[in-house]
Amino acid sequence: MRTIQWDDGRDCIAMVDQTKLPAEYTTYYAETVADLVESIEVLRIRGAPGLGGAGTLGVALAARRNDGDTYDAYEAAVREDADRIATARPTAVNLSREVEAALGELDAATSIAEARERTLTHAKAVCDRDVERNKRLGEHGAALLADDDTVMTHCNAGALATVDWGTALGVVYSAHEADKAVSVIANETRPLNQGARITTVELQEHGVETTLIPDNASGRVMQEGRVDAVVVGADRIVLSGTGEFADGAVFNKIGTYKHAVLADRHDVPFVVAAPRATIDAETSVEDVEIEERDGDELREIYGTQNAPEDVPVYNPAFDPTPMSLVDYVVTEVGVFEPPLDREAVVEDTATPAH
Numbered sequence: 001m002r003t004i005q006w007d008d009g010r011d012c013i014a015m016v017d018q019t020k021l022p023a024e025y026t027t028y029y030a031e032t033v034a035d036l037v038e039s040i041e042v043l044r045i046r047g048a049p050g051l052g053g054a055g056t057l058g059v060a061l062a063a064r065r066n067d068g069d070t071y072d073a074y075e076a077a078v079r080e081d082a083d084r085i086a087t088a089r090p091t092a093v094n095l096s097r098e099v100e101a102a103l104g105e106l107d108a109a110t111s112i113a114e115a116r117e118r119t120l121t122h123a124k125a126v127c128d129r130d131v132e133r134n135k136r137l138g139e140h141g142a143a144l145l146a147d148d149d150t151v152m153t154h155c156n157a158g159a160l161a162t163v164d165w166g167t168a169l170g171v172v173y174s175a176h177e178a179d180k181a182v183s184v185i186a187n188e189t190r191p192l193n194q195g196a197r198i199t200t201v202e203l204q205e206h207g208v209e210t211t212l213i214p215d216n217a218s219g220r221v222m223q224e225g226r227v228d229a230v231v232v233g234a235d236r237i238v239l240s241g242t243g244e245f246a247d248g249a250v251f252n253k254i255g256t257y258k259h260a261v262l263a264d265r266h267d268v269p270f271v272v273a274a275p276r277a278t279i280d281a282e283t284s285v286e287d288v289e290i291e292e293r294d295g296d297e298l299r300e301i302y303g304t305q306n307a308p309e310d311v312p313v314y315n316p317a318f319d320p321t322p323m324s325l326v327d328y329v330v331t332e333v334g335v336f337e338p339p340l341d342r343e344a345v346v347e348d349t350a351t352p353a354h
């Protein structure tokens with residue numbers, strides 16, 4: 001099964017429940033828009049392209065769960081639901097972007113039945129497109145890796161962060177399929193441990209040699225000369241900003257920035273792998289909202305107290321890495337060296353998904 005997909009039999013969204021990994025690999029069915037919004041908030045579905053899938057399928061779900069006496073009333077109700085989905089998490093641009101694109105199908109429809117059909121056909125095409133793009137991206141990125149290279153990665157940018165295949169891990173999988181003996185050092189990625197809980201599982205399933213390290217060991221591992229490249233995904237790539245962000249930044253899981261600094265210090269290439277759907281040329285670094293998550297993610301660990309119940313916590317989920325620290329951006333149309341040329345990297349959104 002894909003990470004997220006439409007279940008025709010149940011007429012709802014099916015997704016791998018990532019909150020249960022690695023202990024259980026189970027499917028969760030989002031029957032309602034409220035189910036989907038909660039799934040996004042608790043990271044049952046996560047990762048920028050995975051959230052793009054949730055956004056587009058979410059509009060199809062809203063189109064099927066709502067009704068109305070007139071098309072206008074129906075459309076207003078679907079749009080209200082779509083807004084709840086689009087704003088469930090703020091940083092990954094793919095979520096709001098795919099919701100917006102799917103709403104275009106509502107504009108094009110003239111009846112409720114047509115809106116339901118169009119949004120679902122569109123969502124399925126967007127999901128197929130994600131997989132196909134990740135595979136192409138992986139092949140482009142694999143060319144950057146040599147036989148016997150060790151890649152450090154942060155968080156999870158694999159199949160479970162996308163509809164399928166992955167971005168940063170897609171690069172590793174493509175290299176592995178091309179018979180390069182690549183291995184991976186996976187950062188645990190506190191506080192939600194996507195590296196430990198998800199990345200290691202995926203890599204082992206693909207037969208890729210994997211070593212898990214605590215986040216605090218990454219500097220030491222670089223001092224030991226054990227890392228040939230750092231490869232990460234992205235939640236949003238922006239092309240403009242001020243000061244050190246003049247050429248834009250890559251927003252990714254908190255801790256990505258410090259690994260870019262470390263890579264720079266140790267002369268290790270820092271590679272960002274992301275489909276062009278993650279590039280946001282309209283927003284400046286300063287205007288991107290960095291999600292701040294609940295302090296209990298630190299005060300507790302898996303339900304056990306980890307800190308005083310009333311200790312103030314600051315828990316940002318993402319950080320911006322200045323483009324000057326990025327050596328390569330790998331997309332489905334090729335590998336780019338920053339600063340990124342807007343004309344070359346921005347997707348032609350006039351091209352329909354299907």
Ligand code: MRU
Nearest residue numbers: 046047048157161167233234253
């Ligand atoms: O909070 P998460 O788990 O959704 O964060 C995910 C990441 O930061 C990924 O690296 C990013 O979305 C790229 S996924 C291909």
